[in-house]
Amino acid sequence: MSKKINWGIIGMGVMGTQLSRNFAQKGISLALYNRRVKGIEERVAEQKKASYSELKDALPFEELIPFVNSIECPRKIILMIPAGDATEKCLTEILPLLSENDIIVDGGNSHFKDSERRVLLAQKYGVFFMGMGVSGGAEGALKGPSLMLGGNKKVYEDLKHDLQKVAAKNKNGIHCVGWLGEGGAGHFVKMVHNGIEYAEMQLLSEIIALAYSDSEEKINNLIEELEKWQDNEHKNYLLGITIEILKYTEGKSRWFEKVLDVASNKGTGAWASETGSLMGNPNTTMSAALHARFISAQKKQRVRYGKKFPKITSSPNIIFSTLENTYSLCRLINHHQGFEMIREAEKKWGWVAPLSLVSNLWSEGCIIKSSLLEHLATNSTSTVLDSERFQNAYKKGITDWGKVLSEAIDLQIPVPCISAAWQYFMGIKQEDSFANLIQAQRDYFGSHGLILKENPNLSGLHGPWFKEG
16 A cells, blocks of 8 residues: 555544544544444444545555554554453454554543553553543534543654644633643543533532422523523533523423433443542542432332332422522532542652643533633632632532522432532531541551540550550
8 A cells, every 4th residue: 555544543433433534624644443243343434434525535444454554654543442341352453463663542431540551561562552531522522522641741742733633622722632641641530520520410410400390481490590600600511401401392391301310321430439539539529429320220219219208299499599609619619529639640640630731621622611611721729629719609609508408408309419519518628527536436446546636746546445455
C-alpha cells in the first residue's frame, strides 16, 4: 500500500463511529477496524464507511494485520471498545503486530489500575500505551469531546496537535484536552468525572421528586422554574436535558413516566466510590447516588415493602427558591468531593491535575459541563469549599437546605444526595466530633491505643480500662 494512514480506530460502535467521523471531518486520514463475528458482526467498518460521507476516504478492515500495516509509523491507534475482557483480548492480539514506538490510546472506560498495568505490558513490546478518558456521549464524540490523557508526556505532546482538532473548545477558546500525569491519570480523572455525573443526575431526580405534582399547571410551573435556573449560574448540560425530557407528553401524562423506574450502571460509579473509600477520601454524594441506583434495581422488594409500609400522603409545600439554593449547595459539595479525590491522587501518584486544569477539561464537550466548571476554571483557590462561589451559596442557602431536608422527611421522599451532601458538610465543619468516643471503644475492645488532646504527638497510649496481658 503506497499511501499510509494517519490514525487507526478500533471499534465501530456508536462512540467509535462518531469519533471516527470527527477525525475525518478534521482532515485526518483513518483506518477503521471492527472484528468479524460470523452472522453477528460482519463488514461493520465497511458499512460505516458507506453510511457516512466524511468516511468515504477511510480504509475499512476486519483483519488486524492489514489494518496495522496500513498506518504510518509510529502508528497511532485508538481503542474504542468495551473496557475489561474485550480490551484485554484486543491488546493481546495487536501488541505483537506493532513496531517500536507505536502508540495505543485506550479511549474506553477502563479502570485506571488496568491502565497502569497496560503501560507496563506495552513497554515489553516497545509500544507506548496511553489511557484516554472520553466524555460527551455520542454527540460529544462527533462534535468535540472532553479528552483526559494519562501516560508518557512526550507521547502526549506528539498526539496533542491532532487531539486538539477533534476535542471541544470552551467559550474562552481553550481546547478541552490535556495531559494529567503518567500511567492511569487520564482514566482516574474520567472515573471521578463519572462519579460526579452519577450524583448530578441523582440530585436532579431528587429535586424533581420534591416538586413534582399531578397537576399539569404545577408541572408547567416547575419546568418554567427550571428554565430560569438554566439561564443563570446553575446552567449545566444535565439540567438542560432534564428540562427537555419533562416537556415530552403523551396524552395527559409526561412521557418519562412510562419508563421503568430502575436505573442501571456500568461500573465507573462503583469504581469511583470504592477508590474514594480506599484512599480515605469521603465521596458521599457519588456513593449515595450509586446506592440509590442499587435500591432502584430492587423493584420487587420496593413494591412489596411499599404495600406493607404505605407512604403517608401529603402535598408538597416546597418553595422553588429553597430548592434552588439547596441544589446550588449540593452541586458544590459534589464537585468539591470529586476534586478532593483528584487532589489526593496528585499527591499520591505524582500526577498533574489541579482544579483549574480539570475544570477547563470539563467545561465543554462532556456530560457534566456547566457554568460552575467555567467559574472553577478561573478560580484561584485549590478547593471548591474555599471558593467565593461556595461562600456566597452558603450564606444564601444554608437555612433553605435544612428546610428542604425537613420537607423531604415529612413527605417521606428519599433524598440520598441532598442528605449525603448535608451530612458531609456538617461533618467537615465540625471542629470537635465524637470520634474520640469511637477511638475509646476501639481501645477498650481491641487495645488499639489512643492519642490524647494534651499530647497529640504521643501515640500508643491506653485508657484507664486497659489491663496488661
